[in-house]
Amino acid sequence: MCGRYVMARAAGDLIAEAEAETDDALQLRQSWNVAPTSDVPIVLERLIDGTVTRQVHVARWGLVSSWAKDMSVGVRAFNARSETAAEKPTFKSSVKSRRCAVPVEGYYEWRKEPGGSKTPFFVHRGDGRLTFFAGLYSWWKDPTKEDSDPERWLLSTSVITMASPEPGAPGVLDELASLHDRLPIPMSTETMSEWLHPGNGDGATLLDLVRNGAFDAASAWRLDRVGSEVGNVRNDSQDLITPVT
Template identity: 65%
Template sequence: MAKAIGDLVAEAEAEADANLELRQSWNVAPTTDVPIVLERLVEGELHRQIHVARWGLVPGWAKDLSVGVRAFNARSETVESKPTFRSAVKKRRAAVPVQGYYEWKKVGAKKHPYFVHHPAGELIFFAGLYEWWKDADDSWVLSTTILTMDSPPADAPGVLAELAELHDRLPIPMDQQTMKQWLDPAACDTAVLLDELRANAFDVAAHWTLHEVDPAVGNVRNNYAELIEPHSSSLF
């Protein structure tokens, strides 16, 4: 995420604390901080807020933060039954805004990275969950995960077929209406919410585009704006 807080607030239609700090990043790795959008009831009124969370969900019962290393993604088909996620999906649902994401495609014996994004530069909002975890010093850690589903079929039209070639799983994107339903803390039928997420995901993803990028993205220590620029495999 490299957008300014003001832009994120506008696109998410949310509010942010004046002291909120977002570190620009073009190569986000699990366990690092990312922005999330959630809704909370404050004095009887629903407020959509932006917070910063550790990427990799840490449930309240965890003994330490290492649980989050294995929980940066959650399969939507099993999220209601997995101990790590089943509490959060009922009452702590979030949206994770991104400018795009990297995925690797195997071509022959090599893998080439691609950047998936909205062609107009608009943010993509993935369905996510959040949790609060308290450490031994009584400090609270906010963490998050991104929900995934099966990728589009290989014979899908347009960019959906390209997404199918990249990976067999797809992080679940939401439009504004779906996000409103997902974030609503009063919504209690999680099975219906999950079905609606999956039913709408391909319609959202159909507006994306992708291009090959520099394989330098494979090293998380590389973090600069040029990483998301087009880069032909013929150059390396």
Template identity: 65%
Template sequence: MCGRYVIARAVGDLVAELEAEAEASLELRASYNVAPTTDVPIVLERIIDGELHRQVHVAKWGLVPGWAKDPAVGVRAFNARSETVAEKPTFRTAFKSRRCGVPVQGYYEWKKSPDGKTKQPYFVHTADGSLITFAGLYEWWKDPAKEDGAPDQWLLSCTILTMASPPEGELATLHDRLPVPLSRESLAEWLDPENKETQPLLESALAQAWDLAGAWELDAVSAAVGNVRNDTPELIVPLT
């Protein structure tokens, strides 16, 4: 699964790395302890005036489907299982045409001690500090309680896809679920809103995921990350 992660890039750096565009007014809050229901950057593609545009937006982490009566349903939908994403009512519509990428600098996972009494947090990241982009979905939800045209009437939300962890290696001992990473090439395919062959698209992303994840590094870090109120760069400093 993926329930905590790091994204502290400045807007300009994020846009450059994702080869995207963003509104001049876009603001991002650097966070070393991102948790579900907070606002996070996502990258998506839209067709505007016949041309494809890759854009960075800010979305609430926890997908709220358009048919939901209450946005609180997003609290339980921050991850989507790749095995059932095409069938689950919460995700299946977005899976068809509203796919996004969720950029992170790394994510946290907790490993149980041999006696099962304690858990050690680990920071999972690339060796060179480059971005990881997870396969995600996004949705727009309209608040019926708000007046038409109100600036906060529409809520943009997102989720991160997960899959089974590799059968061997460090990640296998960390958790049985893995957020699905995308290569630069597979990101372009995943974001394309005109690509309706969703099952082959998903299978292609999953086929590459273990190889991509195999290059990640795992660092034991402070237990302070367990408290979401702690949000400083020191959280990702490896324990010595």
């Protein structure tokens, strides 16, 4: 599962690592405690004048389908299960033609302990580079706003998840198995190129592709135990990712 994550990179650094482009108006809010319904960066590709162009945009975390009556449905759609996304009405059109990557510096997960308590961990790449989760996006037109209103269109996104590794898997995968039964799907550079390409229309095959490469990508992660302050979304500082013993 992915319910909180860290994205505090400067816009220029994100654009360079994603090998993307954007306009000068892009504004990213640094956050060490990103929660659903926040505005977050996404990476997508579009066909412009016959050329595939990779871009960074800002979207609301919690996917709102084009047919939704209001944006409140996005609160329940911040994650999409890879096993069912191609058939679910909320996600299936995005799987076909509106796929994206959600860049993160890491994410938080809470491990259930004997007795019912929970221990928070920060899951991130050991080399400090960004992780790009497989994601979906959608455009939704607000029926309460006039066509002339520049805010009538909402861009939203969802992170795709899959089953976690089985216990006994090698290295960090075994730690992930004990952490949660769901895993946000990380992508390698090559997998991300296939996932984003607007000419690749077989969504079910692409879901298999990102699932098949997820554990290799996750093998670069490390888990750091962090303080309980991450449980309150109002706490938002770099101190949240400082390991504790």
